[in-house]
Amino acid sequence: MKEEYLSPEIKTGIEPNLDFDDLTRLSEVEIRYKLKVQPKDRPKVTMAMEAYKLIRPFFDDCLHHHEEAWIMLLNRNLKVLGVARLSVGNQENTIIDPRTVLQLMLKTNATSSIIFHNHPSQNLAFSPEDLKVTRNIMDACRLLNMNCLDHVIVGEESYSSYSEGGY
Known part of the structure; x- marks a missing residue:
């Protein structure tokens, strides 16, 4: 086998213009797959995060x-x-009625839901x-x-x- 027929990765270690019939004398090609970002370092995309991105625009007029x-x-x-909007409140609270939630779920044939509300104070802690x-x-x-x-x-x-x- 002539060197001119070998790919550049395999030529390493071969003397030029030398005929090769013994393939065991070819250089070993090492292929490594190394992630630049390890799975543990990747940001975890959660359902809440994806839902937040979708719902956030609905709060533009009331957020503060x-x-x-x-x-x-x-x-x-x-x-x-x-x-669907469940309720509009004041600076301190709004009412989320479980009956309204179930009514909307039943009417739309939804099997799951996610509830959202804002705090004008921007304190993201859950109240009692x-x-x-x-x-x-x-x-x-x-x-x-x-659900x-x-x-x-x-x-x-x-969020x-x-x-x-x-x-």
């Missing part, structure tokens, strides 16, 4: 002025069926009332074989997730 609650309705494959209403909605959904997957507090640049918070 008053609280609003919205629901994202999802089918069995977690595809978005639609979003937020935690209570979330547990009530999740319990009510389970009775009807549906409330998360409750997300929407902020200007970030807080009930599911990710380990509540």
